[in-house]
Amino acid sequence: xxxxxxxxxxxxxxxxxxxxxxxxxxxxxxxxxxxxxxxxxxxxxxxxxxxxxxxxxxxxxxxxxxxxxxxxxxxxxxxxxxxxxxxxxxxxxxxxxxxxxxxxxxxxxxxxxxxxxxxxxxxxxxxxxxxxxxxxxxxxxxxxxxxxxxxxxxxxxxxxxxxxxxxxxxxxxxxxxxxxxxxxxxxxxxxxxxxxxxxxxxxxxxxxxxxxxxxxxxxxxxxxxxxxxxxxxxxxxxxxxxxxxxxxxxxxxxxxxxxxxxxxxxxxxxxxxxxxxxxxxxxxxxxxxxxxxxxxxxxxxxxxxxxxxxxxxxxxxxxxxxxxxxxxxxxxxxxxxxxxxxxxxxxxxxxxxxxxxxxxxxxxxxxxxxxxxxxxxxxxxxxxxxxxxxxxxxxxxxxxxxxxxxxxxxxxxxxxxxxxxxxxxxxxxxxxxxxxxxxxxxxxxxxxxx
Amino acid sequence: xxxxxxxxxxxxxxxxxxxxxxxxxxxxxxxxxxxxxxxxxxxxxxxxxxxxxxxxxxxxxxxxxxxxxxxxxxxxxxxxxxxxxxxxxxxxxxxxxxxxxxxxxxxxxxxxxxxxxxxxxxxxxxxxxxxxxxxxxxxxxxxxxxxxxxxxxxxxxxxxxxxxxxxxxxxxxxxxxxxxxxxxxxxxxxxxxxxxxxxxxxxxxxxxxxxxxxxxxxxxxxxxxxxxxxxxxxxxxxxxxxxxxxxxxxxxxxxxxxxxxxxxxxxxxxxxxxxxxxxxxxxxxxxxxxxxxxxxxxxxxxxxxxxxxxxxxxxxxxxxxxxxxxxx
Numbered sequence: 001x002x003x004x005x006x007x008x009x010x011x012x013x014x015x016x017x018x019x020x021x022x023x024x025x026x027x028x029x030x031x032x033x034x035x036x037x038x039x040x041x042x043x044x045x046x047x048x049x050x051x052x053x054x055x056x057x058x059x060x061x062x063x064x065x066x067x068x069x070x071x072x073x074x075x076x077x078x079x080x081x082x083x084x085x086x087x088x089x090x091x092x093x094x095x096x097x098x099x100x101x102x103x104x105x106x107x108x109x110x111x112x113x114x115x116x117x118x119x120x121x122x123x124x125x126x127x128x129x130x131x132x133x134x135x136x137x138x139x140x141x142x143x144x145x146x147x148x149x150x151x152x153x154x155x156x157x158x159x160x161x162x163x164x165x166x167x168x169x170x171x172x173x174x175x176x177x178x179x180x181x182x183x184x185x186x187x188x189x190x191x192x193x194x195x196x197x198x199x200x201x202x203x204x205x206x207x208x209x210x211x212x213x214x215x216x217x218x219x220x221x222x223x224x225x226x227x228x229x230x231x232x233x234x235x236x237x238x239x240x241x242x243x244x245x246x247x248x249x250x251x252x253x254x255x256x257x258x259x260x261x262x263x264x265x266x267x268x269x270x271x272x273x274x275x276x277x278x279x280x281x282x283x284x285x286x287x288x289x290x291x292x293x294x295x296x297x298x299x300x301x302x303x304x305x306x307x308x309x310x311x312x313x314x315x316x317x318x319x320x321x322x323x324x325x326x327x328x329x330x331x332x333x334x335x336x337x338x339x340x341x342x343x344x345x346x347x348x349x350x351x352x353x354x355x356x357x358x359x360x361x362x363x364x365x366x367x368x369x370x371x372x373x374x375x376x377x378x379x380x381x382x383x384x385x386x387x388x389x390x391x392x393x394x395x396x397x398x399x400x401x402x403x404x405x406x407x408x409x410x411x412x413x414x415x416x417x418x419x420x421x422x423x424x425x426x427x428x429x430x431x432x433x434x435x436x437x438x439x440x441x442x443x444x445x446x447x448x449x450x
Numbered sequence: 451x452x453x454x455x456x457x458x459x460x461x462x463x464x465x466x467x468x469x470x471x472x473x474x475x476x477x478x479x480x481x482x483x484x485x486x487x488x489x490x491x492x493x494x495x496x497x498x499x500x501x502x503x504x505x506x507x508x509x510x511x512x513x514x515x516x517x518x519x520x521x522x523x524x525x526x527x528x529x530x531x532x533x534x535x536x537x538x539x540x541x542x543x544x545x546x547x548x549x550x551x552x553x554x555x556x557x558x559x560x561x562x563x564x565x566x567x568x569x570x571x572x573x574x575x576x577x578x579x580x581x582x583x584x585x586x587x588x589x590x591x592x593x594x595x596x597x598x599x600x601x602x603x604x605x606x607x608x609x610x611x612x613x614x615x616x617x618x619x620x621x622x623x624x625x626x627x628x629x630x631x632x633x634x635x636x637x638x639x640x641x642x643x644x645x646x647x648x649x650x651x652x653x654x655x656x657x658x659x660x661x662x663x664x665x666x667x668x669x670x671x672x673x674x675x676x677x678x679x680x681x682x683x684x685x686x687x688x689x690x691x692x693x694x695x696x697x698x699x700x701x702x703x704x705x706x707x708x709x710x711x712x713x714x715x716x717x718x719x720x721x722x723x724x725x726x727x728x729x730x731x732x733x734x735x736x737x738x739x740x741x742x743x744x745x746x747x748x749x750x751x752x753x754x755x756x757x758x759x760x761x762x763x764x765x766x767x768x769x770x771x772x773x774x775x776x777x778x
Contacts, residue, residue, distance in 0.1 A: 058597030058733070144599060150733045150753055
């Protein structure tokens with residue numbers, strides 16, 4: 001059930017209840033007023049009749065009393081709602097009656113007895129087969145105010161209230177119809193006012209809230225006025241303003257933070273690259289260091305085994321390098337090592353992996369290279385270095401700086417890192433033993449040793 | 451207007467002054483009520499009347515062995531019905547009651563003062579004057595005629611007189627009863643005075659005819675243009691065959707209380723109360739009451755009263771004193 005329906009039902013119910021209650025009260029008041037008016041008329045009628053009656057009563061002029069009542073009857077008692085008029089003496093004997101047949105009889109009803117016993121007028125409403133009757137009595141007496149007087153008798157009259165009841169019933173019907181009409185008109189007006197003042201503003205407010213919930217931060221409730229709903233709309237708009245402002249600020253902060261984070265990541269990558277470089281590179285020669293060499297050799301061996309591709313390992317050592325250091329000093333020795341590194345880098349393929357193995361020892365992994373290619377590369381390197389002039393090499397035996405190279409090939413000379421290193425190392429040792437400045441493949445060692 | 455001071459002292463049924471001198475010289479028409487054991491249905495019991503005693507007056511101690519009630523004659527033959535009243539009062543009081551019919555009002559008041567009467571019925575103007583002279587006299591009952599305690603004074607003219615209002619009386623002759631009559635002089639003159647009509651200056655002639663019947667007859671005969679009387683007199687005249695229907699009422703004056711019943715101030719309160727209660731119990735609603743009151747035409751009974759009832763009379767007397775130098 002919508003709010004409008006509920007409010008309308010409540011309003012209609014309240015209006016109906018209020019109108020019905022008010023109608024009932026007004027009807028009761030109206031009945032009382034009309035009854036009071038009838039009572040007043042009845043008592044006035046009896047007062048007038050009483051004045052005219054006291055003389056004949058005092059003079060025992062029954063004939064005059066009868067003539068007075070006859071004159072009254074000719075005035076059409078029904079039109080005055082007078083059902084009967086009776087004049088009785090102190091013993092309740094009827095001296096005159098609108099129904100002449102009752103002359104001489106004695107009234108014995110309770111109202112007549114009470115009326116005869118009272119010095120004041122008596123008024124009572126009774127119901128009988130003829131309907132509702134207002135009974136009124138008036139003592140006929142002669143007296144001086146505040147003194148006891150002579151009681152001659154009593155006038156008793158009955159006034160029919162059917163016409164009053166009918167009039168009140170018509171009033172009731174008219175009131176109910178009016179109430180219903182007023183209620184319907186009031187309901188229609190209330191619906192129109194409710195729709196314009198509450199429902200439509202609430203719908204606009206609801207739509208704005210839905211749009212806002214859907215992410216449209218620019219939406220605002222279009223509600224004017226100075227009532228509570230307008231205040232709610234104004235508060236909603238203030239909330240939307242704040243939400244939009246905070247959201248914009250948050251997005252700006254996110255963008256700033258993202259930019260800062262991107263820059264930090266970039267710097268971190270650079271650092272990492274440098275760290276990676278430092279972690280895998282020898283600082284003096286710029287070649288890969290032993291750790292990188294070892295990891296790479298293991299990985300390449302697994303790859304070569306998986307692909308059944310050849311791999312050759314060169315183990316290089318500067319001949320008589322200790323003597324060179326002794327004669328030329330360590331800085332000159334370091335320069336020799338740096339220049340040998342440059343030669344390795346320049347003469348090997350980009351896919352090959354040259355590294356400083358330790359001290360004056362170097363190694364190179366030649367990927368996808370068999371023994372012959374390896375020996376060829378090793379020989380070229382040896383010759384290149386032998387042909388390269390180095391400062392201070394004149395102190396070397398033969399006046400030239402040379403290197404010895406041991407060559408081992410996967411899988412012929414070994415299938416593991418250790419086997420391959422040991423094979424290349426033994427070949428290098430054999431090259432040293434054979435007089436240095438030469439390239440010795442491992443297989444030749446085996447044949448010589450074998 | 452020489453005629454204005456002339457008296458035609460003719461008795462009338464209700465309000466009559468008589469030129470009889472002195473109470474002792476009057477024949478006391480005593481109607482001794484015999485307590486002959488008549489039984490009559492008593493009216494419904496009523497609360498005892500309140501003893502009335504004017505301020506400064508002390509309760510009396512006189513207990514009458516024969517209770518004498520003075521009455522105006524009202525122009526009625528003295529033997530007509532008074533015995534029944536005396537008998538009824540005697541039965542109720544337990545002492546013989548004598549009714550004394552007097553022709554002059556002042557003799558009634560004087561009889562009370564002289565102790566010759568225990569009670570008296572005083573016309574309203576006479577009561578006011580008597581009260582002025584003897585403040586301890588107080589109205590205890592007021593007579594009821596035709597069911598009412600008041601009556602009015604009528605100024606009547608012939609219908610063919612051409613007069614339509616009281617102002618038209620200027621320059622015409624008017625007949626009155628006498629200067630002691632409330633309805634036959636006092637109230638109608640007061641009514642004329644209210645309209646700035648001075649009878650002595652503005653009327654062509656003022657006639658005092660002594661009683662109401664004479665006033666009515668004078669108007670009918672054309673001896674006076676207008677006459678002052680009261681409804682009871684007109685009704686009585688009608689019954690007696692006078693052409694009252696040819697008269698028109700030109701003006702109505704006052705609501706005059708009927709005669710007052712007073713007691714001598716020194717009467718014993720218990721006996722006074724017994725008398726008042728006895729008289730108040732007699733009215734035309736019972737056969738005994740009708741019989742007892744039959745002596746006076748229209749008399750219905752008696753109701754408890756007080757001095758204040760006669761204030762209007764007193765006020766008119768005051769007005770007439772200012773106007774004409776006093777009331778005779």
